[in-house]
C-alpha cells in the first residue's frame with residue numbers, strides 16, 4: 001500500500017481521469033479531489049456517470065470548476081501532495097477548427113494550475129502530454145531524447161508548450177514535473193470521438209465507418225489499465241525534477257488490422273466509407289518505452305485483442321446489448 005497522499009486530479013471525470021480515480025480509490029488510501037467543468041466536447045452526462053459511484057466515498061471530492069479560471073485557487077481549501085493534470089481540450093482534428101480555444105485551455109489552463117501548485121507548495125506534478133508532439137518525425141520508435149518534434153496540429157503544439165511550461169516551473173520552484181506522453185489510449189469509457197469507439201458503434205449499428213487513408217496508417221494503441229499503472233508509478237517517481245516519459249504499447253497496428261479485429265469480436269462486417277487522409281493526422285505512432293520501463297517499471301500487459309474485448313464488453317453493457325455477440 002502506498003503512503004497516504006492528497007491528490008488533485010484535473011479532468012478527473014473524463015475517460016483517463018475517471019479510470020485513474022477508480023483505481024486510486026479502490027487500491028490506496030489517497031484522498032482525491034477531482035476538478036472538472038464537464039465541458040461539452042462530448043456528452044457531460046457521460047462524465048457525470050463516470051464518477052457517480054464515488055460520491056458515497058469520503059475520500060472523494062468534486063470541485064466543478066474551469067481550469068482557466070484565475071479565481072480557482074479560492075475554491076481549493078486543502079493542501080495537496082500531488083497534482084495530476086489531465087484536463088484539456090483533447091483531439092487532434094477538432095483543434096484545427098478551434099485553435100485559439102485549444103491554446104487557451106491547454107496552455108493558459110495549465111499555467112493557472114502550475115501557479116496553484118506553486119502557491120500551494122505542491123511537490124509533484126504529473127502532466128498528460130501526448131504522442132502527437134512527435135508529429136511527422138520518422139525516427140521510429142519515438143524516443144524522448146529525440147528533440148526533433150514536428151507537430152502538425154494546434155493540439156500537438158499545445159502539448160509541447162505544456163511540457164515547456166512544466167520545465168520552466170520545475171526550474172523556478174521546488175516542483176517535480178513529469179510529462180507522460182500517452183499513445184492512443186482505449187478501453188472502457190473511451191472518448192466517443194476516438195476511432196475504436198466510433199468504429200465499434202458504427203459496426204454495431206451497421207452504419208458506414210469513415211475510414212481515412214488506405215488503411216496502412218499505424219497506431220500504438222495502449223490499454224487504459226496500462227496507462228493508469230504508468231500514472232500511478234509517476235506519482236511515486238522522485239529521482240529528478242523534470243522528466244518526459246512515453247507511455248505507449250510499442251506494438252503499432254494498421255487501421256485495417258484494427259477494423260478487422262473489431263469485426264471479429266463483434267462478428268459483423270464493417271461498411272467502409274473511404275476518405276482521404278485528414279489534416280493533422282500522422283502516418284505512424286510508435287513508442288519506445290525503454291525509459292518508462294527503467295524509471296517507472298512500466299510494462300504494458302494488455303494485448304490489443306484482449307483490450308478490445310474488454311472495451312466491447314463495456315460498450316455493449318452500456319447499451320444493454322450483450323446478446324448481440
Ligand SMILES: NC(=O)c1ccc[n+]([C@@H]2O[C@H](COP(=O)([O-])OP(=O)(O)OC[C@H]3O[C@@H](n4cnc5c(N)ncnc54)[C@H](O)[C@@H]3O)[C@@H](O)[C@H]2O)c1
Pocket residue numbers: 010011012013014015016017035036037038039041047065066067068085086087088089090091105109128129130131181182183184185186191
Ligand atoms: N485519450 C487519449 O488517447 C490521449 C492521448 C494522449 C493524451 N491524452 C491527454 O490525456 C488527458 C485526458 O484525456 P481523455 O481522453 O481522458 O479526455 P476527456 O475529454 O475524456 O477528459 C478530459 C476532461 O477534462 C475536462 N475539461 C476540459 N476542459 C476543462 C476545463 N477548462 N476545466 C476543467 N475541466 C476541463 C473535461 O470535461 C473532461 O472530463 C488530456 O489532457 C488529453 O490531451 C489523451
